Amino acid sequence: MTPEQLSAVIVDVLTTLSDQGAITLPDGVPASVTVERPRQKGHGDYATNVALQLAKKAQMNPRAFAELVRERLGAVEGVADVEIAGPGFLNISVSAGAQGAVAAQVVESGDEYGRTSTLSGERINVEFISANPTGPLHLGHTRWAVVGDAVARVLDAAGAEVTREFYINDRGNQMNLFGASVEAAALGRPTPENGYHGGYIADLAREVVAADPGIVDLPEGERHTAFREAAYALQLRQQQDQLERFETRFDVWFSERSLHDSDDVAAGLEKLRGQGHLFDADGALWMRTTDFDDDKDRVLIKSDGSLTYFASDTAYYVDKRQRGFDRCIYLLGADHHGYVNRLRAMAACAGDDPDHHIEVLIGQMVKIMKDGQELKLSKRAGTLVTLEELVDLIGVDALRYTLARYPADSPLTLDAAEMTKQSSDNPVFYVQYAHARISSILRNAADLGFAGPGSVPEDFDPALLSHEKEGELLRALAEFPRVVASAAELREPHRVARYLEDTAGVYHRFYDNCRVLPMGDEEPNDLHRARLVLVAATRTVLANGLRLLGVSAPERM
Template identity: 80%
Template sequence: MTPEQLSSAIVDVLTTLSTEGAITLPDGVPTTVTVERPRQKGHGDYATNVALQLAKTAGMNPRDFATLVQQRLEQVDGVAGVDIAGPGFLNITVSADAQGVVAAQIVDAGAAYGHTQTLDGEKIDVEFISANPTGPLHLGHTRWAVVGDAIARVLEAAGAHVTREFYINDRGNQMNLFGASIEAAALGRPTPEDGYHGDYITDLAREIVAEDPTILDLPEGERQVTFREKGYALQLADQQRQLERFNTHFDVWFSERSLHDSDDVASGLEKLRSQGHLFEADGALWMRTTDFGDDRDRVLIRSNGELTYFASDTAYYVNKRQRGFDRCIYLLGADHHGYVGRLRAMAACAGDDPDRNIEVLIGQLVKIVRGGEEVRLSKRAGDIVSLEELIDEIGTDALRYSLARYPADSPLVLDIAEITKQSSDNPVFYVQYAHARIASILRNATELGVAFSTSDFDPALLSHEKEGELLRSLAEFPRVVAAAAELREPHRIARYLEDMAGVYHRFYDNCRVLPMGDEETTDLHRARLVLVAATRTVLANGLGLLGVSAPERM
């Protein structure tokens, strides 16, 4: 019996009591109640404070209210007992067979276990990384490459329709400097002031000239533009390749240029004008974002007729909403705190609800240390640490898991030696090893000819204390996924997996799964194999939500 099933049973009890007139709830019966695992042993399998929550509105003493619920809940199939503790807490003990059936449900659900419909039908755009196509992806992008992707995964697991989007900043002076830098490298000239440095610029110049030597014969202005466009295409392709290697996939690569090449900017501004939030002053066009809490109004078109970056941001948001997204999530770096207020105000100026239609998450900085010293420089990219070098040295799984297991809004320091060592002290190794250990057990079962099935196993046999502890832990997974989606906190998945792996190891140390020597295979062995297979499913599903592999062998 899962917490969700118990919650539903308690709601049914409350409905019955209300219908019979035993309790009066002026606000009606809640559609769900909180059911949690108790913190102390001996307090049952689950606990709820529903009596404390509802007794006051019902005009009753909490313990009297709890007694009414207790009497009816004890009659529910699968509930072995209900005790009242303190001022009115209900501690619930579930029968072994009702608890054990969870294992079969998990195995039968497979990859779908943990998925819910809490965000069913909601269309969400998750925009993250959005780097300039002028250089390699670096450490500053790496955290969002992991967290943004994991947020998208848990939102999908909660039933949402999710689009992962990368906004390509391919317009503006930085693109011209990029082209000029590549041209200078190709011609053996000094890098322009404020230009781009690093061996990758030289590599790009060499590749472009090798592909088309005639580029050097073009007129100067045309030559620089050609270097810019060819360098742009190569660098963007390199970013896409790196992210695919890092197991981060995007559904849409949206070009900033496309906003200006189409009529999206003009139509976006027209929408804002129709909402009455644009005004002209000092020869410029402004948006009155102060109407919605921004610290100052924002310029959209300067007095010289030049569009601002904020005009592009505004048109891009309007474009997203016109594409049918209910919620637009932005994942921005630590230096973008000032964008939160202005983006929310922009959404309000567009006629939207900033609490519903837009969400801005800020991630904090990450430092990588090696031997106690911060890693700052890249062999290829100059004064940055590139994503590709991090993958080469740390590995995709270790890097992704280590970045995903902490809240994104807190600064983070990762020690290369710590996150790559193969020991139980390393969380990613600890969780992956649990999965590999289970895979080994299941292979051994096959070799021994021990077959098991979810259709004919006896869940009541899973009555050992450690079996119950593991079953309750497995049953928590859908709730953890739903919370990770609702709060945009995929680190909850990682911490859950670590706790659950520990529960599994304790189970394994106390409960023999396979027969030894000439020992006869029993129904208990088969039941435990179902439990082990369920654990494997949850570990694999949880690691998958973080974009981390579930190895069969280690």
């Protein structure tokens, strides 16, 4: 019996009490109640404070309210015992059969176990990384590649319709400087002032000329444009290839240029003008964001007629909303903290609710140490180590898992040696090893003639899973859907990682105390079969959780 199932049972009990007139709830029976695992042993399998929450509304003493619930709940099949504690808490013990049935439920659900409908019906756009296409992705982008992707994965698992979007800043002076830098490298000229440096610029220049040798002979203006566009295409493709290798994929690569080429910027500003929050002053067009707690009003069109970055940002947000997204989530670095209020104000100026339609997550910096020194220099970029180099040094799984297991708003200092160490001290190794160890057990079980791990034998008896360590593991597995839903609602995928580590620990303790396979000439029995279902269920949960973090679940290590 999972917490969700027990919550539904308690709601049914409350509904019966209400229908019989035993309790009166002016607001009606709630759709769900909170059911949690108690912190102390001996307090049952689950606990609920429903009596404390509803007694005042029912104008009853909490313990008297709890007694009504206890009496009827204790008669429900699968509930072994209900005790009242303190002012009205209910501690609930479920039967071994009801608890053991969770293992069969997990195995039968397979890849779907852990998915919920918590956010069903919501269309959410998650925009992250959004780097300029003027250089390789680096460590700063790496954290967002992990966290943004994991946020999108848990939102999807909670039932939302999710679009992962990369906003390509492919317009403006930085693009011209980028093109001029590649052009100068190809022609053997000095890098232009404020231009781009690093070995990758020379690499791009060679690739551009190799693909089109005649490009160097074009007239100056035409040549500059050709170099810019060719280098842009190559750099963008490299970013996409690096992210693909890093298990981070986007549904939409949105070009800033497209906003201007399609006149969407003008259309977006016209929509805002209709909301009454634009005004003209000093020959410029402004948005009165101070109406919504911004520290100052923002310029959209300068007095010389040029558009500001904020104008593009505004048009881009309006475009997202017009594409039907209910919520637009932005993942930004620590240096963009000042953007939070202005983006919220911009959404309000567009007529939206900034508490619902827009959400800005701010992430902190990451440092990675190697041999006691911070990794800063890159062979290709000259500064800031690149994503490609980090993957080569640390590996996809270790890098993704380590960055995913911490709250995004906490600064990190990580050690490359610790991240790659193959020991139980390394969290990713610890979780992956649990999955691999289970896979080995299931292979051995198949050799002994047991049913495959993806099915539940007809003679499976969940009541046999009555050992204390089996109960702990079953309760841990039952928590997984709630953990996923919480990670989605709070935008905190690190909750999944920490859950996996805890569950791997519970599994290891179970395995140390409960023999799964027969030994020597011992005949396979029903307890072996029941425990194999529990083991297979654990493997399913570990694999599903790792998938939410974009980390592999190896069968051999």
